Amino acid sequence: MADRRxxxxxxxxxxxxxxLLTVGGLRxxxxxxxxxxxxxxxxxxxxxxxxxxxxxxxxxxxxxxxxSQEEINRLLVEHARTGAMVVRLKGGDPFVLGRGSEEWxxxxxxxxxxxxxxGVSSAIAGPELAGIPLTHRGLSQNFAVVSxxxxxxxxxxxxxxxxxxxxxGTIVVLMGVTNLGAICAGLVERGLAPDTxxxxxxxxxxxxxxxxxxxxxxxxxxxxxxxxxxPALTVIGAVVGLDLASP
Ligand SMILES: C[S@@+](CC[C@H](N)C(=O)[O-])C[C@H]1O[C@@H](n2cnc3c(N)ncnc32)[C@H](O)[C@@H]1O
Numbered sequence: 001m002a003d004r005r006x007x008x009x010x011x012x013x014x015x016x017x018x019x020l021l022t023v024g025g026l027r028x029x030x031x032x033x034x035x036x037x038x039x040x041x042x043x044x045x046x047x048x049x050x051x052x053x054x055x056x057x058x059x060x061x062x063x064x065x066x067x068s069q070e071e072i073n074r075l076l077v078e079h080a081r082t083g084a085m086v087v088r089l090k091g092g093d094p095f096v097l098g099r100g101s102e103e104w105x106x107x108x109x110x111x112x113x114x115x116x117x118x119g120v121s122s123a124i125a126g127p128e129l130a131g132i133p134l135t136h137r138g139l140s141q142n143f144a145v146v147s148x149x150x151x152x153x154x155x156x157x158x159x160x161x162x163x164x165x166x167x168x169g170t171i172v173v174l175m176g177v178t179n180l181g182a183i184c185a186g187l188v189e190r191g192l193a194p195d196t197x198x199x200x201x202x203x204x205x206x207x208x209x210x211x212x213x214x215x216x217x218x219x220x221x222x223x224x225x226x227x228x229x230x231p232a233l234t235v236i237g238a239v240v241g242l243d244l245a246s247p
Pocket of ligand 1: 122205
């Protein structure tokens with residue numbers, strides 16, 4: 001077994017179901033001296049760590065306790081410099097809207113060896129386990145995964161909402177619960193047909209998974225009525241009209 005001491009391993013933990021952690025991710029977790037994890041990581045997988053491993057909660061909970069990204073970067077470097085094998089366990093894939101690349105750069109700039117083990121992204125697995133394929137011959141040949149942290153028209157959004165509204169592909173919005181109304185209205189204003197099928201999937205791949213289906217015009221109200229809370233993702237496009245979860 002290779003000596004991993006003094007190294008940081010960014011592990012994609014998948015969207016929540018512990019079965020979706022990769023074999024490589026599981027192996028790294030079992031070897032780790034220190035694990036930095038947050039609330040979107042599959043917490044059940046922490047049972048796989050060594051009894052003497054140090055487990056550090058670095059959650060950034062929306063509207064709640066926040067450990068800054070700078071502090072997380074600092075902790076990664078500090079622990080690795082003690083000679084520890086450090087795993088940074090993240091939800092989904094580390095490099096999909098997950099700031100894993102910032103952590104990678106912070107380690108590299110500090111001269112700390114770092115590698116990444118990809119994970120199953122919620123952007124793909126979430127719709128899939130709700131019965132929605134992101135592509136389907138004749139319906140959609142492409143998909144875009146975008147951040148809904150800020151909505152259409154917001155000066156901080158670098159998403160090309162016009163292109164999404166007029167394109168033929170599937171749209172997957174992460175971090176978009178708060179702005180769901182603005183996102184759906186913004187897409188319709190930019191040319192998306194209001195009767196385009198749309199769905200929200202909350203707590204995807206976990207026993208608490210919740211799926212709400214509607215159209216881009218009706219989804220915000222339906223999601224509010226269903227009490228949808230993060231973590232949740234939104235899928236918009238003709239493929240939502242398929243329901244592969246129902247027999
Ligand atoms: C900071 S992003 C990280 C995404 C992650 N890197 C990935 O590949 O899945 C967090 C967002 O991912 C989505 N997300 C993560 N896990 C989810 C889950 N189990 N169910 C639904 N959405 C989820 C939500 O939109 C959440 O706000």
